[in-house]
Amino acid sequence: PGLDVQVINMGVVAASSQQVLQLGKSILADQQPDALIVYSGNNELLELWDWRQYLTPRQHRLYVASLRWNLRLSDWRTFLWLRDRLRGDLPTWGQTEYTREEMLPWGERAPLTDRDRAYARESFRHNMGRLIEYAGEAGVPLVLSTVTASWTVKPARFELPGHEMPPEVPELANEAEIALQARPGREGLAEAERLFDEAFDLWPVAHVHWEWATLIGAADHEEEALTHFLQAVRLDENPNRVAPYINDEIRRLARRPG
DSSP: OOOOOOOOOOSSSSOOHHHHHHHHHHHHTTTSSSSSEEEETTTTTTTHHHHHHHHOOOHHHHHHHHHHHHHTTTHHHHHHHHHHHOSSSOOOOOOOOOOGGGGGGGGGGGOHHHHHHHHHHHHHHHHHHHHHHHHHHHTTTTTOOOOOOOOTTTTOOOTTTTTTOOOOHHHHHHHHHHHHHTTTTTTHHHHHHHHHHHHHHHSSSSHHHHHHHHHHHHTTTTHHHHHHHHHHHOOOTTTTHHHHHHHHHHHHHHOEEE
């Protein structure tokens, strides 16, 4: 009480942990704060999203592999020395030099894969781990906040040629809704889950999990609905929806000694 607190808001929109790390280093050096609060993690896949618009699946797979190796070797001083001298005038991280005319049709672009999500986790853990180390060296307490997960927001739906929604899926969803209304309790829930398995086998995308989560939640099975919402977020093609993975990494970082 009575303490005069000055808060400097250095937050920016659509930044990844790579950019937050650089910003955090400059804040620690220039502002010399008493504490640093970091809220980051929703945007870890934005750079890969940008590149996916121009790269085929094979090209994108090689690109992500190179990023992961670059990340893993970045603790070696010799590697950093060589990289800085061989890099030349490469584009800034996360920015492409392609034009809109070079964008690939949807059916030819690289889809979002678990490899991309794994890179998002590694990148966030590495960059925020470094920022924690820099703050510790400066004697500045750092608060790393978990990011919000919008469970109930409908997933992005990108229907690639050959992957359109089968007509049976909405029919199965209608059957599930009828079962939940006709047989309240565990019996109706079991039938809805059986119909979900059929629908997901036909069309294994985030949207099916979201549809069943909405139906099951409306029937007051909140715990089961949340499970489906969580799976929908994990499978979502939207690059801003990596919150569950990132929150897991934040909790891992919180358990670091010191």
